[in-house]
Amino acid sequence: MPDVLVLVDHDGERVHKSTYELLTVARRLGDPAAVVVGTPGTAARLREPLARHGATTVHAAESTEADEFLATPAVEALELAVREVSPAAVLVSATTDGNEVAGRLAARLDGGLLTDAVDVDSSGVATQVVFGGSYTVRAQVTHGLPVIALRPGSCEPEERPVEAGERELALPPVDRAASARITARRAALAGDRPELTEATVVVSGGRGVAGADGFKVVEQLADALGGAVGASRAAVDAGYYPHQYQVGQTGKSVSPQLYIALGISGAIQHLAGMQTSKTIVAVNKDPEAPILDVADYAVVGDLFAVAPRLIQEVAVRREAG
Amino acid sequence: MHIVVLVKQVPDTAAERTLSEADHTLDRETADLVLDEINERATEEALTLKEAVGAEVTVVSMGPGTAIDAIRKVLAMGADRGLHICDDRLHGADAVTTAKTLAAAVRRLEDVDLVLAGNTTTDGQAGAVPAMVADLLGLPQLTHARELTVDAGRVRAERETENGEATLDAPLPALVSVTEKINEPRYPSFKGIMAAKKKPVETVDLDDLFPGVDDTGFLATRTHVVDAVPRPARAAGIRITDDGSAGRQLVGYLIAQKLV
Known part of the structure; x- marks a missing residue:
């Protein structure tokens, strides 16, 4: 089975539920391989829950500046992982950040980008809802690497414990002329309420x-x-x-x-x-x-x-x- | 300073939008086409900078012949010149082709310091194209900005997304996409509308942008629509008028639906 790369959404300590949904969908297409981009030590912390949800490999793309720059480290990490494992597809969460990372990766690799997917079947056909839900479109990538952004909440995540191997991806230093540095961050004040796009x-x-x-x-x-x-x-x-x-x-x-x-x-x-x-x-x-x-x-x-x-x-x- | 504003003509969101039955692309013939509202805000930001620090503003739009209307509107607001990428082969272009084409158009312009765009178009929700153009041009992406400062060769933006807010900093040249909160766009004045008619607009096609490139490779269809079906309109359900018991009736309904 080919690998299917899943970009892990996390806050450094905790894996977001949308990632488990991606792993669940990825299993239909091949062996789910998680890509963790973060500061050193992040992948080790997240490995257990990722393995519990079926990640057969955890790729660790870690550097001290990985969380200091917008999107670029994630794009670089996925590009490295793609070159290493030649995956059947790359899946990311269709969040604002995820859509941008998916788009940049597809642009670099001349891949096929499918955004706003709400489902992906075993043949790689994605279901998308377009024009604000007025159309249901089924589309597939016919040329280049499929890069698919899946809306959070699109499926029920399943646990599927496996032994996860760990591999390191050597992130290059960030090109400061081509990247935006994050100098301050203020988290959304969600309080105890569930995230809007994930809530039932x-x-x-x-x-x-x-x-x-x-x-x-x-x-x-x-x-x-x-x-x-x-x-x-x-x-x-x-x-x-x-x-x-x-x-x-x-x-x-x-x-x-x-x-x-x-x-x-x-x-x-x-x-x-x-x-x-x-x-x-x-x-x-x-x-x-x-x-x-x-x-x-x-x-x-x-x-x-x-x-x-x-x-x-x-x-x-x-x-x- | 040279600022490029990327704009797009889209179907009016207040009207119904349909997909063509022949090739599942947007049916532009039945749609009311307007300059995407968010582009006016990107333009406003460019014009504010122009007034503050002095800049030349070029508007770039990719689209069929009618896209000239969107370009003229931005020129009427105060931009200096236009570049219209018009080529039938771009009909139904995917996000990757769109980004490559826009990046090639920006490359064709000289000494660009800042590329401005709307953060998302209303006819395609993903909002990834500005980031893709930045990547292809090797520019920092300062996307989803609700506030923008350009000073001493650097650009700073307040990014706002569902994950919260972040302050971004990068050297120029850079690409910035703006959210609808960034400003209130000006209306073109009568004088502006008249002046816009005389402003230069260059029209280019793919052969101009990609000389010598084999378009079967460039325009390879990366994605294929298997089918597209209109979703059935939601039918109206139960309707009651509150006589003081609506709360109780409603909870009964939610329980019956196993939602509480």
Whole structure:
């Protein structure tokens, strides 16, 4: 079986769930081989959970400056690994960083790039959702190395313990004229809530939330359901909630099991980022709001009356159940 | 300073977008084409720099004949000249071909200090093309910037993504892609619109950009669409009007769906 390279998403200590999803998908195409890019010692820390999820090899691309430069070390590491093992494909998470790394690798190697994949089958055919979920496209790479970016949350990660061999990749020194250095970092303040694109429940607020204060009820409902908080572009533009939580065409695309839209009218740009959700619930005062027409369960009413009652009811059921 | 702005004409996101049944590429004939909103912000950033430190601004766009409208709009905003990459062989070009073509166009221009682009186009979500162009040109990528400072031969940007924020620093020349938060773009003035008609726009094709290159190799189809099907529109489901019991009814629904 050929190797399938998987770029590991991690924070230095912990492997992100999306990586386990990549390893699960990679197994359909060959032997999953994880590529860890980080400061010295990172691969050793991450090896056990990677092996538990089926990584037959862990390639360690480590250097003291690996986390100081944007994207370049990961691109270099993957390029080295590709030259070493001639993989059947390279898989990365379709995050902002992942998409950029995938694109740069494909550009360098003249490979075939498939982004925004939600599934990849054993013949390498990727399913993509394009134009904000209005089309399902199945595509495959016919020339060059397949480089596929898979959306986080696209599959259920499976454990498949194996013995993982370790190999070192010698990262060259970063070319400072061709790379952007990261001089400061401020992590997204997700708190205890799940990451927006990984969450099984997303509760989003729109213009109808009518202020930053109003978002408290959105957060409370998200917390009651163990979900993430999202926001429409109107709410973000109005300064009610930070940009990193924006769902839609120019924000993030989510497809959770349950999406609850509070006070969101449902502009086409918003629908583009959430209409692939399994179940959609919408609460809006305006009976003409387009979101009500795509919702599986639509409530015409005041979100400030409905959401607190819902939070209460969920708490009651939790205690009872 | 010489600043290049990469712009793209896209179908209006407020309208329905369709894929052609013949070859699964974007059906441009049925779409309302507009200058992608994010490109106006990239342009605004270039013009702000032009006003602050003095710069020549060249707008580059790859696209069919209609893309000239997008170029003229940027010229009307205040850019100095245009480069239109127009070649039927680029119809349906993938991201790699697009990036290679844009990189070749930038290489053709002289003494470029800064390449500016929007962080993502609304007709293709991945947002990887600016980083790919940077890689091919050997430039640092300062992508997804919501703030940009150019000073003493260096560029600094505040990058904002789902992972949080980061301050990036690199020497010029560099490539920067901007997010929709970076500025509010100006409207072209009447004077600007009139002046734009006289500004020079060079049109080039692949033979100009890649002289002597065998286009079967360059334009190799790297990816193939097996099929493309419109997703069925979501049908409206249950609809109730809140009479005070909506919270309770809703939780009943969620329980029945095993979502709570």
